[in-house]
Amino acid sequence: MDRLGDWIIMLAAAGIMVWWVLRRFDRWLHEPPGSRLRKLAASGGVEQDDDNVQLLQDSGFEVLSGKHKIPLGVTLDDSAVMPTRLYFDYLAFKDDKYYLVKLERLRQQMEWTASGxxxxxxxxxxxxPDCEGIVIVPAQERKLKIVRFKVEAGE
Incomplete structure (x- = not known):
């Protein structure tokens, strides 16, 4: 009889796990676009007295959050995972669209060519992909530039 009870418990646990996985998949599948960005917007603080925040606000952007770091892992062949990070400065909102904001640094200036x-x-x-574009705040001039990428039809 113990074996029958063990099987019943295992089948119940397996059923609960399958139900949980299917529920998570369905929630992910029906998640509205931009929900990842809304979660990011709620996670970071903004210093209102920052000159760059003022410039963005003067240009009509609402700065939602700031100073984000995205952890990434990189593997080369079969080596161990090498951790790295990707940074962007602000997440902004304008005309019902989200924008990532990068500040140009004097040490790391942008190359304003398509390939750069x-x-x-x-x-x-x-x-x-839910972002409308990437707003660049140049280091020298106080004029915002918006970069958008468009996949063009191949030949």
């Missing part, structure tokens, strides 16, 4: 922008910023567009 692709090398530096495409990873952000791929990680956050």
């Amino acid at each position: 922008l692709r090398e530096k910023l495409l990873v952000y567009a791929l990680l956050f």
